[in-house]
Amino acid sequence: QKEVEQDPGPLSVPEGAIVSLNCTYSNSAFQYFMWYRQYSRKGPELLMYTYSSGNKEDGRFTAQVDKSSKYISLFIRDSQPSDSATYLCAMKAVGNYGGSQGNLIFGKGTKLSVKP
Amino acid sequence: EAQVTQNPRYLITVTGKKLTVTCSQNMNHEYMSWYRQDPGLGLRQIYYSMNVEVTDKGDVPEGYKVSRKEKRNFPLILESPSPNQTSLYFCASRKTGASTEAFFGQGTRLTVV
Numbered sequence: 001q002k003e004v005e006q007d008p009g010p011l012s013v014p015e016g017a018i019v020s021l022n023c024t025y026s027n028s029a030f031q032y033f034m035w036y037r038q039y040s041r042k043g044p045e046l047l048m049y050t051y052s053s054g055n056k057e058d059g060r061f062t063a064q065v066d067k068s069s070k071y072i073s074l075f076i077r078d079s080q081p082s083d084s085a086t087y088l089c090a091m092k093a094v095g096n097y098g099g100s101q102g103n104l105i106f107g108k109g110t111k112l113s114v115k116p
Numbered sequence: 117e118a119q120v121t122q123n124p125r126y127l128i129t130v131t132g133k134k135l136t137v138t139c140s141q142n143m144n145h146e147y148m149s150w151y152r153q154d155p156g157l158g159l160r161q162i163y164y165s166m167n168v169e170v171t172d173k174g175d176v177p178e179g180y181k182v183s184r185k186e187k188r189n190f191p192l193i194l195e196s197p198s199p200n201q202t203s204l205y206f207c208a209s210r211k212t213g214a215s216t217e218a219f220f221g222q223g224t225r226l227t228v229v
Binding site for chain 2: 006008032034036041042043044045046049088090092094103104106107108109
């Protein structure tokens with residue numbers, strides 16, 4: 001089992017739709033949960049992060065973490081064509097984590113297309 | 117402007133011809149890493165460095181070398197490239213500790229023929 005699982009899509013939605021992107025994970029040591037956005041031909045950029053459980057909202061974006069289920073979500077409200085990108089979840093443990101010393105562990109990314 | 121700069125952006129080379137992809141960051145970050153990104157496989161870490169002269173293998177280190185002689189630079193070396201190293205490569209840097217924000221370069225698209 002991979003440490004972080006993410007459905008690669010692609011996911012195509014009409015403009016204005018609510019989008020739900022999800023990741024599951026297996027390592028209980030993960031405490032930081034992030035979402036990166038990657039536009040075509042660009043490097044990933046941090047969109048949001050959450051420490052431990054709970055929700056975090058930033059404009060049209062909401063990140064949720066359910067540690068009991070080892071499940072994280074990113075919701076996009078009123079989706080726009082400019083939201084079309086690949087969304088990667090990423091996770092990190094606190095302090096040293098085996099030999100990787102707190103490396104970011106990425107999901108494979110979900111490609112989202114928002115149609116006008 | 118805070119940034120991670122990779123060069124070259126695009127490279128086509130032949131099997132066995134040594135090449136170096138440079139990476140430089142201007143944020144005084146301790147941690148730097150290299151990833152390759154392939155369709156269906158996502159981002160996979162090749163090597164990382166916690167600080168100057170400290171490097172370690174990631175998930176897919178075979179066929180690659182790195183060095184960290186200065187804090188700002190972290191070059192990726194392919195001593196004898198092979199076609200299975202054709203990929204999109206990203207360099208990233210961040211602070212150590214609780215930092216979650218990794219800053220990525222623009223990517224280097226490498227084709228080995």
